[in-house]
Amino acid sequence: MTFTFDGQPIAAEPGQSVAAALWAAGIRSWRRTRHGDEPRGLFCGIGICFDCLVVVNGVRGQRACLVEVHDGDVVEQP
């Protein structure tokens, strides 16, 4: 199955989280911080740290490590 990240098509396996699928595609960060403009991606991997926030199908503030990715999902940087 395939989803898009900022318009770029990415392959994923059923059951994978958005973060895992991005990571498998070699993408290590998908947002920049408000103050320092630093890249952030996965850190705790279990929904605690909120570093991996991402926009999924227009819904903001989703934790990429918890949200299961589905075919055709549109994922964007916040």
Next chain:
Amino acid sequence: MIRYDVAVVGGGPAGLAAAAAATGGDARVVVVDAAPRLGGQFWPHRSGAEPPALWRLRSAAYHLPDAPVWFAEPAPTTGFRLHTPAGIVTADRVVLATGAHDRSVPFPGWTLPGVVTVGAAQALLKAHGVLVGRRVAVAGAGPFLLAVAAGLATAGADVVGVFEAGHLRGYAKHRLPSAKLAEGARYAAVLARHRVPYRRGHAVIAAHGTDVLEAITVAGRSRERRIDVDALAISYGFTPQVELAVALGCGTHVDRDGSLVVTVDADQRTSVSGVYAAGEITGVGGADLAQLEGRIAGRAAAMKVLDPGTRRQRAKVRRFAQAMHDVHRRPSWIEQLGDDTLVCRCEEVPYAEVRKAIELGATDTRAVKLLCRAGMGWCQGRICGPAVAELTAHLNGRPPTRDDHAAFANRAIAQPTTLGDLAGQ
């Protein structure tokens, strides 16, 4: 709406053991869990690939998935009400088995993408089938490092080393259970087969890279070494998730590893009548201890008689857990901070700002938090809380207290939730 006799919060080793022990007879038991699948952080797995240890703990208890409890309160007459996005659960008695997450310590470069917790590396591999990196360092403190490093090496990662901060002195002093020794030996054999060095008394003191991790600096007894890696999995033990217990008014204390934990009696009763606690939230001790505590809490909560053997076993395993805390001691980490090292990742608060708050007169964690915003971001101090508590105490020239840690565990809303859910309940 069903009123349960026992509601167990958390579907990990402690919670599942509690539910299994409470079920039977005519007790109505529910497991309320944040995740879509049971197992907690100890048994992360892909859909349909349940580890055998997990299904052995399956019981007839009702399972409410995708239900993080964001608020717990006493019900109007007796019992408790647990608010979740999947609805309100009402029960006469509650077993809290909310587990723990990796404990992180700030160091220069720890916010670089590619630096993750050991638990994240494990979850990526076990729950999603993804390797955290090609050249990976595993670091921090605790027996969990061995298990994860062995898993990564087996899955094909080039593990450049396991860097354990503890000197592991005193292992010989403690009589280790033979099952634990065998488990450790198994991991050691895997690491040896893949030629992964295991270095005691070594700590990762910096991560380097511009927009992504490229290398780490490892400090040993007398020298520092730079190693190229594309991933670093690093954690110093675990932080128990005690928010719900604190919200319900349960007594807490600081455990041997510096964690805030729920105080329980011989039957895993907390200081609040009808509330029991089991597993990591009563003291980090691993899955075996969690299951024993869960079994005791479950039987007590369901008003069932307990065999004394389980209590004896718990005492034995708990002694071992306490010994592990001494052996895998967290090193002092404050000296390694630079002025610009972020302490709070969410609010991007550097060490210099935390120090300034204390220079301005903040003597407790709450004041530090209000002055510099450390711990006020999305994660609400779940990641930086223990570090800020230790920093506050250190810079004020005293040891950390219960109150230092409790300042971050005190959250009326225990889980991130939507305004819609808040308004609806």
